[in-house]
Amino acid sequence: MKKQKVLYGLPEEVKFCSRCVISNQRPSSVVEFKNDPKAEKPTIMFDDEGVCSACRYAEIKENIDWDQREKQLIELCDKHRKSDGQYDCIVPGSGGKDSAFTAHILRYKYGMNPLTVTWAPHKYTQIGWDNFQNWIHSGLDNMLYTPNGRVHRLLTRLAFEVLVHPFQPFIIGQRLIGPRFSVLYDIPLVFYGENQAEYGNNIEENEKPTMDMSFFHESRLEVMDLVLGGVKVRDLIEKHGIELRDLTPYLPLDGERLKKTGTEVHYLGYYLRWDPQECYYYAAENTGFQANTERTEGSYSKYSSIDDKIDPLHYYTTLIKFGIGRATYDAAQEIRNGKITREEGVALVKRYDTEFPVKFFKEIIDYMGISEEKFWDVIDSARSPHLWLKDNDGTWQLRHQVE
Structure with missing residues (x-):
């Protein structure tokens, strides 16, 4: 059988976890300033039993002494807590279930x-x-940071056209905003929710x-060689x-200023057992968080x-590049957290994952300033041949689906 071309440095053989529904095509969630769109590397590992590293960590979580971890959190908070009314930690977030949980429980428990800080969405939904x-x-106190609209639209368009990753500029800004405000306001302690691990x-x-x-501050490259939206800063200029x-x-922060502030970025999920569904229940009860009235496409x-x-x-775009759509991500973590069975997850992925x-x-294409024709040109050129097959009628089909 003829071998199919493989893009993005993905494994040639597609495997699915025997416990959840994730595949070994899952890409790295690390954002770099030297991104090569043809050389993305997956980070999820599968062991000899066909179980992914995320499922193995779910096992490890069962044996963590969470009472001891909470004591460590209390000690950390005691070290940084202010008694003069000043802010003593930064919590970046949008007010979604995870950041709502993080900020509220830190304040009220x-x-x-x-000080909550928000990197504004591209375009807010009403919910x-x-x-x-x-x-x-x-x-909760909040500062909403909205980047230069003209620049952000451009970077989003370039990220889509070059990397087929329109979210990349947002992710960079969102990742940097916590340490940036830490330096600006001399607040050393920053809390994010869970580790992507x-x-x-x-x-x-x-x-x-x-x-x-x-x-946040180091790079082997000069500033002009940093890559944003798949394009070097030099070329953007x-x-x-x-x-x-x-x-x-x-752009990365000044390392000396970070060091002077003593900035530390902690994961609350290290100290408190992280469960997205439980975050939702907590946020709904304590912050007025509402689920949407309809399911997400x-x-x-x-x-x-x-x-x-x-x-x-x-x-x-993650479906197109890696064969992994939104239902896969949602079902995989719900299986690990015991909310649904693998059989239910497989059925949900087959039903919804490829929905446009x-x-x-x-x-959104108007926001990026591209035509529908351009959109599909980019999308179809991003399909790795080892993942996608074009039928005689011109319809694209995934070669491999979870079973």
Whole structure:
């Protein structure tokens, strides 16, 4: 049988976890400033029994002494807690279930005074804006940071055209905003929710409570060689009319300033057992978080990543590049957390994973400034031949599906 061409450095043989529904094509969730769109590497590992690293970590979580971990959290909070009314920690987030849980429980159970900071979505959904407002009105201070609209639209379009990853500039900004505000306001302690290693990155990353700070300030490249949206900063300036000052929100921070502030980025999920569904229940009860009235396109869920109109398109691009759509991500973690069975997960993936996100499609391609024809040219050129087959009638089909 003729071998099919493989893009993005993916494994040639497609395998599915024997416990959940994720495949070995799952890409890295690490955002770098030197991204090669043809050389993305998967990070999820499968053992000899065909079980993925995320499922193995779910086993490890069963044996963690969570009471001891909570004591460590209390000690950390005691170390940083202010008694003069000043903010003592930063919590980045949108007011979705995870950040709503993180900020609220830190303030109202552990006595912290968090400043919540939000990197604005590309285009708010109504439910996203309502939940954001409810989050603030539940008793939290917030600063909404909205980047230069012209620049962000350009970077989003380039990221789609070059990387088929329209979410990349948003992810960079969102990842940097916590440490950035830490330096600006001299607040050393930053809390994010869960470590992405929960979902398949290197298991060893879960063994420490803090994020690697090198992402925020170090680079082997000069600033002009940093890559944003798949394009070097030099080319953004010379070919796209961008000034260096326009890119400030996306650039690594000054390492000396971070060191002087003593910035530490901690995962709350290291200290408290992380369960997305339980975060939802807590947020609904304590911050007024509301699930959507309809399921999200490409999945069956109603309460995860619902604040940005570009979200469905982002997950559609992961389906195109890696054969992994939104239903796969949702079902995989719900299986690991014991909310559904693998059989139920397989059925949900087969039903919803390849669904095209119609609802906000026209609005988002208008936002990026591309035509529908251009959109499909980019999408179809991004399909790795080892994952996709084109039928005689011109219809694209996945070669491999979870069973």
